[in-house]
Amino acid sequence: MLEELNVRNYALIDTLSASFERGLTILTGETGAGKSIIVGALSFLLGAKADTTVIRTGSEEASVSAVVSISEGNRDVLTWLTSRDIEAEDRRIIVRRSIKTNGRSSIYIQDVPVTRNDLEEFMALLFDLHGQHSHESLLRKESHRKFLDRFAGLEEEAAAFNRIFTDLADKRKALDGLLSNERDRDARLELLRYAVEEIDKAAVKSGESRDLEIESRRLASFEKLAGHMNAAGDAFFDGETSGLDLIRRARSSLEAAAAIDSDLGALQQRMADLYYEAEDLAEEFRGYRDGLRDEPGRLEEVEERLALLYRLRKKYGSAEAVPEEDGILAYKAEAEAEIEALSNAGENRGKLSAEIALLEKEIAQRAAALGEKRRAASLKLGERITGILTGLGMPNARFAVGVNPKVRAADPEGEAARGQGRPSSQQSLPGRQASLVIGPWGAEDVEFLISANTGEPVKDLSRIASGGELSRVMLAIKTVLAGTDSSSASFGSSASKRSADSQETLVFDEIDTGIGGEVALAVGEYLSKIGKIKQIFCVTHLASIAVRADNNLKVEKKTSGGRTATSISMLSADALRKEIARMLAGDAAGTAALAHADELLAKYRK
Incomplete structure (x- = not known):
């Protein structure tokens, strides 16, 4: 509450x-x-x-x-x-x-x-909220099935049916894809095998183009690079007054000073750390400089390799892949998986066909059971709403819920096509003259019907009901679904009763x-x-x-x-009296309006 x-x-x-x-x-x-x-x-x-x-x-x-x-x-x-x-x-x-x-x-x-x-x-x-435009759902037939399923406690069963229906449609689509692929299988296999062979032959490695680009720049500017490294080495450790020599002298002098003034101990330690770090740096520096080699012909090899990787990226790569070679390798993995699938197409087709056959049998059984429950519930719902409408100023009204099988004329070519795996939003059960159609939510169309006058047959709610009648029908439906009508406990599963009572x-x-x-x-x-x-x-x-x-x-x-x-x-008694008068005559202070308000309040206010 x-x-x-x-x-x-x-x-x-x-x-x-x-x-x-x-x-x-x-x-x-x-x-x-x-x-x-x-x-x-x-x-x-x-x-x-x-x-x-x-x-x-x-x-x-x-x-x-x-x-x-x-x-x-x-x-x-x-x-x-x-x-x-x-x-x-x-x-x-x-x-x-x-x-x-x-x-x-x-x-x-x-x-x-x-x-x-x-x-x-x-x-x-x-909560259950009925807005100003909620009655419009009564004019949409797809809503009628939802109302009926909720009343009958079939919402979970219908949802499970829909999941199986979707699974069946997906498997039919997959089978259709296999059949289509088989027609072009040989050509596709040849293309995929060539791609895998080309990538294997190139021995592509993740991230190698990045390393090759660095090497290419180093080789292309070898003389400049070597000159800069030699100049830096002279300044740091090879020259007569190199940086490393200066640090070494400073360290020796600071050690002597710290022996005299112990307050210099911390500073002397930092200088020692600096010296050791400089020695390590000089060692790595020498290693890099001494390892520099001018390799005639290597630059051409690197550029050829980069050109090959670029061509492969353009053919098989992905713009989103980082490093770029990952896109090529991902394509190779996908191609190998597709090769395996195409190579085993016959086995996969047989497996899918068997799964489809089982699902078709299950969906038919579930559709039949769901339809039987809906037809039983439709009679109860019609009786309940008719009873409520009688008390809402529609004494001659008759409300009915039509639950009619989905059917269509026989279509041998269409049935044969569906048998070949063509995906469809509906499944059909063949018959002589017509086929029973199973849709995403069952094998029947649910439609609300009403007759507002004695002797008139029930007809489509949207064609004959006025705005006032629609409001009352919706009020009746809402109260039935919320479990507030007098007979609400006599029908529906325990789960549906709990759901209704919870509101x-x-x-x-x-x-x-x-x-x-x-x-x-x-x-x-x-x-x-x-x-x-x-x-x-x-x-x-x-x-x-x-x-x-x-x-x-x-x-x-x-x-x-x-x-x-x-x-x-909140309105006090006097304020309520004036508000009722305003609603009656647009005049909250008029003597006649107030008298009428007093009359209504005395009659209906307990």
Whole structure:
């Protein structure tokens, strides 16, 4: 349950802090006051994608935090926390998320940093948010399958099916690649073997071009190099007054002085160290100078070798490889692996074909089992939603979930091509007249259907439902999936029940779109009922829904110091009376509006 929400510098919000209770909490306010901004801030905390545009103008950072309590029996949430070594205190956790103007963001659950995906996964166990445009998902048939699978507790099974389907498609693609390669295998093998032989013959070594380039520069400027080294040697140790002789004399004199004044001991030791270091340096210097040789013909050999390596790099190398020869050697290793694969193509093809056959059998069995479970669940879901719609002002409505096999006309050439390994996003099971198509998520299309009037057949939801009907259908679906309808415990796996029950808070942003009158009264009554089971937040413009609230909050936009800010406050009894009057007639002080507000509050406020 959401106990506290704190927002700083988010959109029009400067600083906002609010505490919440159980039951149905209604947020009201003038259009544009910022009700949806508050829902947006909560959505940000639930893990929604966001960028720096959410930061209030003139601020460096936007942040949203919340205190969330967890019921003792909420195993899904407690298991998630335990798996990440996060400990709740008194069954409460603090969740924080912030974003800075430089794009950097931070997310913490308690004091543990987490990713946005982790945040989204965790908060989805506690909250279900229905935004202003969420009903649009009802118009997308791909969402219908997800709703049905969630209701039936089939999400994990469907995900496993999808993984196997993807594996099968990948193996078919790999087999197709082998078959294509076999057609050009001989030519490819000849090319690869020539490349390996050429690289082997060159005896390429990692980093050798770098050493050769150094040697090339030394040989090309041998006379200058030898002259510089001889001049340096004369100055350092071969000349009559060489540097090494001067250091030796200084060391001898300082030793004599230190014998007289012991305070010179440290200085004398440093001079001795300098002398020994100079002797070592002179020894290495002599070794290098005496080893210099002018080798006629060697420069030509080095340059020929560099030219060969350059040609090989151009043919087989990689611009990213450092040293450059590593790219050549990597190409050789890849070529050898491909040679082995092509040489064993027959064996690999047979192995892949056998794996594909097993996967095809498994995918067919899984598709059949998944389809059977979906068809059974579709009847229950249709009954549940129809029952809820009856209480939401649609007494003649009939909601159904169509689960229809994916089929297409027989295509012998297409089936033969797929048998040859052509990759496809769908798999087919052949039949006489048509084939059953297995897609990434099963062998059936799921579609929501509705009839709003007695005697009319059910039809595509998107073609016949009005905005108000869509809002009520979505409200029904959300409450069924959240486990708040009266029969929620009678269907679905235990895992799906736990997942539904874990969502302790439901958020509805303007669920009243397109409704009014008696329908609004029915929606208000229904929200009040589920508010006895869950914590409900609802943004509304309808007084007939607002009067049902256990807690009423008003969102206002205020201007101070030339800046506009959104605020939120709990309404007192008198303030609530005026707010209901405003919602009824646009006049918070009118006698008639206040009288009507008093009537509604007396009738529906318990």
